[in-house]
Amino acid sequence: MVRGAIAKWALPIDRHKGIYLVLTAEDVGVDRFCVGSCGYHETLAISNHSRVMFGWIGNARKQCVGECAWPFGVGPYGPPSAPLGAPNGDVGIDGMIINIATILAGTATNPFNNGYFQGDRLAPLEAVTACAGIFGPGAYPGYPGEVLVDPKSNVSFNAYGVTNRRYMLPAMWSPSVRSCRTTMG
Structure with missing residues (x-):
């Protein structure tokens, strides 16, 4: 899809200024989705001297909510627990975020698969995948950690965006403190 859009000049080409994101609807099936992958990033050669970066993210609302929209769906691992309330009211979209x-x-951090990662180059743990399932302090498999909960709407979140919009963002590995860090510390 990205290659075709570039070939038709439907997308600008500047390999130093961004990433193309392809977001699919809840009823679209894509290879690798729900089978160990909720999204991926790659580079695409557009000439001998130029590459563009792109990512694909699927909407798990109807397909694999427990894997790709956890903690807003019942997860396949860890102790059974009730899913958290999705901060924007749509489990699929909040999982996509x-x-x-x-x-x-x-x-x-690892645009060409030769940057920052841990482990095997063929299956790297990147800045966020090294901290899978961690959204707040005290997280463990099946428990996302301590996050904020709105007492009126019962939605869970750990970050505020523009106009105080609420989001759940994953933890990221911090080399300076050698641990996973969330927006909540």
Whole structure:
């Protein structure tokens, strides 16, 4: 899709200024989705001297909510627990926000699969995937950690955006403190 849009000049080409994100609807099936992947990032050669970065993120609302929109769906691992309230009211979209943050962090720190990662180069743990399932202090498998909960709407979140919009963002590995850090510390 990205290659075709670039070939038709439908997208600008400047390999130093961004990443193309392809977001799919809840009823779109994509290879690798729900089977170990909720999204991915790659580079695309557009000439001998130029590459662009792109990422793909799927909407898990109807397909694999427990894997790709956890903690807003019942997860496949850990002790059973009730899902958290999605901060924007749509489990699929709120799951996509978590995965968009993951893909953007991976693209920024390991854009060409030779940057920052831990483990095997063929299956790297990147800045966020090294902290999978951590959204607040005290997290463990099946428990996202201590997050904020709105007492009126019962939605869970750990970050505020523009106009106090609420989001759940994943933890990211911090080399300076050698641990996973969330927006909540």
